[in-house]
Amino acid sequence: MTLEYFPLPGTPVEQLDTPALIIDLDVAEGNISKLQTWANRHKVAVRPHAKTHKSPYWARKQLAAGAIGICCAKVSEAEVLANAGVPEIMITNQIIGERKITRLMSLARSARMIVAVDSPENVRDLSEAAQACGAEIGVIIEVDTGMHRCGTAPGAPSVKLAKAIAKAPGLRFDGVMGYEGHLVANRDYEVRKTETLKAVEKLVETADAMRKAGLDVKIVSAAGTGTYNITGTVKGVTELQPGSYIFMDGDYLQVLKDFKPALHVLAQVTSRPAPDRAITDAGLKSISTDRGFPAAAGITGATVKSLSEEHGNITVEGEAAKLRPGDKIRFLPMHGDTTINLHTHYFGIRNGKLEAVIPIEGRGKIR
Amino acid sequence: MTLEYFPLPGTPVEQLDTPALIIDLDVAEGNISKLQTWANRHKVAVRPHAKTHKSPYWARKQLAAGAIGICCAKVSEAEVLANAGVPEIMITNQIIGERKITRLMSLARSARMIVAVDSPENVRDLSEAAQACGAEIGVIIEVDTGMHRCGTAPGAPSVKLAKAIAKAPGLRFDGVMGYEGHLVANRDYEVRKTETLKAVEKLVETADAMRKAGLDVKIVSAAGTGTYNITGTVKGVTELQPGSYIFMDGDYLQVLKDFKPALHVLAQVTSRPAPDRAITDAGLKSISTDRGFPAAAGITGATVKSLSEEHGNITVEGEAAKLRPGDKIRFLPMHGDTTINLHTHYFGIRNGKLEAVIPIEGRGKIR
Known part of the structure; x- marks a missing residue:
């Protein structure tokens, strides 16, 4: 029904279509x-x-x-x-x-x-x-x-x-x-x-x-x-x-450091309407906020100002101010469990490349 | 894969398995x-x-x-x-x-x-x-x-x-x-x-x-x-x-009354561990909270204290204090769009009975 398709193993993470729930395997x-x-x-x-x-x-x-x-x-x-x-x-x-x-x-x-x-x-x-x-x-x-x-x-x-x-x-x-x-x-x-x-x-x-x-x-x-x-x-x-x-998730990382964050939501910039503002394609339907807004990862100067259903409104300065539409940016969810429940698949990454597309078969299994 | 099945048209709403996203048609x-x-x-x-x-x-x-x-x-x-x-x-x-x-x-x-x-x-x-x-x-x-x-x-x-x-x-x-x-x-x-x-x-x-x-x-x-x-x-x-x-949803009902609330999440009580506390089976994976906790509907004396992933923690008094495990209770989500996105089907109700099971084919379509 949809023309979405799964990328092949070996695809570099930055070429994945967004939003994508990525796991560092x-x-x-x-x-x-x-x-x-x-x-x-x-x-x-x-x-x-x-x-x-x-x-x-x-x-x-x-x-x-x-x-x-x-x-x-x-x-x-x-x-x-x-x-x-x-x-x-x-x-x-x-x-x-x-x-x-x-x-x-x-x-x-x-x-x-x-x-x-x-x-x-x-x-x-x-x-x-x-x-x-x-x-x-x-x-x-x-x-x-x-x-x-x-x-x-x-x-x-x-x-x-x-x-x-x-x-x-x-x-x-x-x-x-x-x-x-x-x-x-x-x-x-x-x-x-x-x-x-x-x-x-x-x-x-x-x-x-x-x-x-x-x-x-x-x-x-x-x-x-x-x-x-x-x-x-x-x-x-x-x-x-x-x-x-x-x-792990952003909330638990504030509790203990024994485990490392493996899960992010990969988004792309869709609009740069102002020098201090970047809009991404990952909103409330891709990242849960019941424990707070996600944190931008792997880049300095990007702060989540708000999420609407399908937009992230990101305040940018310094390195992040160079982001252009099409550029990818990773977000660390504050609550992994409820974020995962929004997605149908994990994209499992090793050494920067896709290794496995992993179905989340329990998603939505609420009964 | 799962033994869940769809109830037949004519099934009384209170016999639907829970949690269920119900629509008053x-x-x-x-x-x-x-x-x-x-x-x-x-x-x-x-x-x-x-x-x-x-x-x-x-x-x-x-x-x-x-x-x-x-x-x-x-x-x-x-x-x-x-x-x-x-x-x-x-x-x-x-x-x-x-x-x-x-x-x-x-x-x-x-x-x-x-x-x-x-x-x-x-x-x-x-x-x-x-x-x-x-x-x-x-x-x-x-x-x-x-x-x-x-x-x-x-x-x-x-x-x-x-x-x-x-x-x-x-x-x-x-x-x-x-x-x-x-x-x-x-x-x-x-x-x-x-x-x-x-x-x-x-x-x-x-x-x-x-x-x-x-x-x-x-x-x-x-x-x-x-x-x-x-x-x-x-x-x-x-x-x-x-x-x-x-x-409509609980948030918009505070803005205008031109339209009436048609959407609720039907839950059941799963535990009555204390006289003032009822636990239901609808949590953050059934009802979004990005605009606040849902409101109990159709019953007096029930207030949502908190939601965890698969539990509603409900403070009860008066009529609601009579709730027993297995009893059903409806919740009005504060944000309909993000709640709907958690579910795979609507259960369309008319005159208290199921009329149609309606697939939410756009659920999770984030790309």
Whole structure:
């Protein structure tokens, strides 16, 4: 329907049509390796979150590096991953409603499925569906360790729910998860460390209380990119579930420097209507702004003044003032996950040339 | 690949799987009719902007109501529209680079194409491509009427560029456009009116100066949803190019009440972890927040506290405090265009039931 076509491998990055979501493959692979190496050394497993990359290509890279499985947020994301052969998938959210629960049971025929719960009603619905479908799925309890989004309270309420799961036909009680999402982006390492240790302690204590009640708790899963090296040192945490570390983004780079930025949006200048103003072709439909405006990269003197739907309004001086229509400019998004979700493909770059066009098959998989 | 399926017509809206982008068809059709009726009475043409709906279905409805053509922002959007049979398409932006310009020339074989320019270099490139392809395209000059994004300065610089277009082989000089984007969302009608009249006067004066220079100016195009009834009364303006009026959004409803909200995101409650907190399954990947958090609709006592990628964190009291997991809740996005761009389909509702599943074929068409 469209005359767009994919450039061939070997195409220099500056010849890619714009806007294009470009990935520095060396950097992304380096990030995957660095996290896995750290986790191996600290004897904690990695189950990376695919909500960031939404792509079987990257899930396979993470598994090949040593990840024990993949996390995702939605049943439809899990369907994409299962169909691509990912053997074990953890949905880190509550799956509600007959249609989605039935799809989850169907998935259990192609992958080992684990799902998070936080209410006895959901446990009942999952168990009934598992029995009706003759499926077995793993269940973990999402414990609210302080983020105050979803999750049961730590301690007794979680233990009670764990007992209900353990008794529910068709369900396999696997353990607990807790996401310290209120701390992962805290800019102050000392505060982040102190508060994360307190939050994760609640999760570990809850797991211990479950074990005292006679339950087998195999999984104690937590952490985001900003807390991997804090949560990952806590005794009793069995696995980490970060997502953004693979590509990083402008927001997380203000939190930690352990991983390098691999993801940019390549744009071109479309208009130079004034000496201090350049207009580009990448706006709100190519770069998300929920964590702020993107930063121009690889050039000095360019600052994003505003984004409209299909325009970047860039204030230019010095080197950037020389930009002409047709010139390319890279932008570092502040939030990778929501930026990636706008695009259909990654353009994977190595040594300045296109190596692979990588489909984002999980894009838009919101159900 | 996914087990998602489309519900059949007749399905009650509350049985749709979530998150779902739902359109009240009566309201959307009413908005189309209201704008066209107003324009007919004021003897100004309508060329609606498809960047809002990104959908041939809605373009056809607008044309059937009397629109003279359709605007869009990108070559790839134009390809979607042309392939769906839209006979005349105006790209309201500068098209830069050999690849996109060549695609534009190819499009001129299936639709009458008009494109905006603001530089002599772009005119030269378009003319060379038109000659090489044996195509003819219409060209309008984008005049900066005060938004200070793209565009040539009003008056003499625009007249000079118009002369260059008129002389350029393969190009047909059609006229001018100016988008008073800095005024369309001004909440104060009197300010909006006064400032818009000043801005549009620059465009009309520029068109008159072109005519004095012997040029034929057929098109004088301007206006957004917030200024349609101001710009549309200015003598010399030949057509209006609003987009958002078709569905409206929470932001524009604070500007004018002429059109009614037709678009919502249907979500379901997935967790009730605290008496004052409900969590829904629609987050940043289902509802854009570049103009603010969405508003809960059709229920009292529900306020969006925050959105994360796949969660809405809703503060509830009164009626909303009765919400249980599985209950549905509608949200009015503050920015329709960027919300629509997250979804693959509209679910068109009439009298509470699904009438049509409408593909958003222009979604993600950023190049």
